[in-house]
Amino acid sequence: MRAELIMKFGGTSLATAESMRRVSAHIRRETRSKLVVVSAVGGVTDLLLEAAAAARAGLDADPFVREVHRRHDEIVDKHGLTPDLITELHQEMSRLLTGVAMLRELSPRTRDAVVSIGERISTRLLSGVLNADGCPARAWDSWDLGLETDENHGQAEPLVRSSPDIRATVDAIDARLTPVVSGFIGRSTQGEITTLGRGGSDFSAALFGAALEVDEIQIWTDVQGILRADPRVVKDARVVPMISFEEAAELSFFGAKVLHPRTVEPAHHKNIPVRVLGTFHVQPDDPTPIASQGTVIDDRAPNETIRALAVRREVQSIHLHSMRMLEAPGFLASVFEILRKHRISVDVIATSEVSVSMTFDRTEGNLRAALEELSAIARVETAPVRSILCMVGTGLRDDTSVLARVFQRLAEHQVPVYVVTQGASRINITLVTDPEHTRVALEVLHQEFFPPS
Ligand code: ADP
Ligand code: ASP
Ligand code: MG
Numbered sequence: 299m300r301a302e303l304i305m306k307f308g309g310t311s312l313a314t315a316e317s318m319r320r321v322s323a324h325i326r327r328e329t330r331s332k333l334v335v336v337s338a339v340g341g342v343t344d345l346l347l348e349a350a351a352a353a354r355a356g357l358d359a360d361p362f363v364r365e366v367h368r369r370h371d372e373i374v375d376k377h378g379l380t381p382d383l384i385t386e387l388h389q390e391m392s393r394l395l396t397g398v399a400m401l402r403e404l405s406p407r408t409r410d411a412v413v414s415i416g417e418r419i420s421t422r423l424l425s426g427v428l429n430a431d432g433c434p435a436r437a438w439d440s441w442d443l444g445l446e447t448d449e450n451h452g453q454a455e456p457l458v459r460s461s462p463d464i465r466a467t468v469d470a471i472d473a474r475l476t477p478v479v480s481g482f483i484g485r486s487t488q489g490e491i492t493t494l495g496r497g498g499s500d501f502s503a504a505l506f507g508a509a510l511e512v513d514e515i516q517i518w519t520d521v522q523g524i525l526r527a528d529p530r531v532v533k534d535a536r537v538v539p540m541i542s543f544e545e546a547a548e549l550s551f552f553g554a555k556v557l558h559p560r561t562v563e564p565a566h567h568k569n570i571p572v573r574v575l576g577t578f579h580v581q582p583d584d585p586t587p588i589a590s591q592g593t594v595i596d597d598r599a600p601n602e603t604i605r606a607l608a609v610r611r612e613v614q615s616i617h618l619h620s621m622r623m624l625e626a627p628g629f630l631a632s633v634f635e636i637l638r639k640h641r642i643s644v645d646v647i648a649t650s651e652v653s654v655s656m657t658f659d660r661t662e663g664n665l666r667a668a669l670e671e672l673s674a675i676a677r678v679e680t681a682p683v684r685s686i687l688c689m690v691g692t693g694l695r696d697d698t699s700v701l702a703r704v705f706q707r708l709a710e711h712q713v714p715v716y717v718v719t720q721g722a723s724r725i726n727i728t729l730v731t732d733p734e735h736t737r738v739a740l741e742v743l744h745q746e747f748f749p750p751s
Pocket of ligand 1: 307308309310311337497518519520521523524525526527528529530553554555556557606607
């Protein structure tokens with residue numbers, strides 16, 4: 299087959315028998331040839347991780363396992379599917395968890411094997427539902443379609459050579475079948491199961507889309523598209539009709555959970571538009587074309603001063619002070635070398651003649667060791683946990699009034715700002731603030747730049 303389209307469905311779109319019915323309707327309505335990519339059934343990834351952690355700690359994993367069974371069985375029962383479809387995978391899960399409990403050991407490799415059960419089951423369930431609905435479908439584990447990764451368990455990197463393999467395998471699939479493929483998981487050259495990081499099935503969808511050079515990658519989720527701000531904070535945030543690749547990459551990197559941060563990369567590389575759509579907002583029987591719904595990520599997006607806002611929470615902020623910066627041109631090089639060694643990547647950085655302020659993810663790398671080494675070359679001041687507020691828009695390049703408006707509104711609400719940067723691409727402004735003020739800052743900036751119409 300030649301796939302024209304990727305349709306990726308997230309966990310919340312697959313959480314119940316009822317939502318599976320809806321997903322099946324969206325797939326059957328689409329007349330173009332498509333490859334479907336899925337996440338685990340909603341909540342299952344978390345349950346599997348909790349089960350593994352409990353087994354590792356010598357605690358009872360059964361409540362989590364029972365809940366995994368319950369969610370899957372409900373779909374099997376209500377759609378009249380054969381339980382054999384998933385029995386073996388449930389057994390594999392139990393065997394793995396027994397091993398973890400016996401050894402009291404949970405390596406990243408075993409954790410990936412446990413968590414992969416979620417996606418491996420959801421592909422079988424959805425293809426079962428499609429077949430029952432009269433749409434011939436078959437489930438594939440991503441590696442059987444050629445997706446290979448490195449061995450970095452938990453955050454694996456797909457190998458470039460996967461692309462031609464994916465293309466060759468998909469080419470050979472009967473065009474009358476709809477392939478349903480597991481997102482999020484891959485297999486290493488050593489033959490071990492790997493995962494691409496939480497939320498990674500968006501990234502899988504983009505990888506398959508780029509390898510197959512499809513015309514569009516669709517990400518179906520529980521909101522109607524990319525919104526002007528996180529809807530969990532700003533209740534009345536409206537949908538963004540169009541956004542450029544670069545803006546979408548910045549937004550997802552700085553915390554807009556709707557897309558995994560690496561989704562944009564493969565799509566941008568091949569210039570394939572990505573459309574974000576609401577599984578429960580688009581009506582499968584509505585004649586309105588899909589092409590006019592949701593958000594499309596495409597470089598034809600017209601300029602807007604601010605396209606959207608995002609927040610990244612729980613960031614570590616540090617300040618380095620050193621008189622050595624005055625005469626030592628290699629100072630920053632040494633700082634970055636230390637961070638590289640401890641696998642810490644910097645999100646935001648601002649420098650003056652004698653000090654550097656930067657932020658990074660608190661969960662990344664070996665922070666304590668890095669700080670210790672940095673103390674040898676500078677006075678290190680670690681700040682309490684902070685949040686980063688990010689404003690993205692291609693029009694920022696030309697609008698010089700934005701910062702004045704931002705500070706005016708933030709000052710009115712006594713929101714402290716510790717660091718401000720405008721990136722080299724000049725399409726984003728980042729502000730480092732504290733967790734107590736994040737919500738109000740987001741609300742007032744949303745109000746300022748996206749007033750109710
Ligand atoms: P899925 O299960 O479909 O992958 P996710 O939960 O990973 O869905 O992502 C969708 C969620 O992202 C939304 O429910 C919303 O709460 C959150 N989100 C955060 N920022 C944004 C934003 N700017 N636009 C849309 N959704 C956002
Ligand atoms: N199921 C995985 C997760 O919950 C991947 C995904 O949803 O994209 O992280
Ligand atoms: Mg997601």
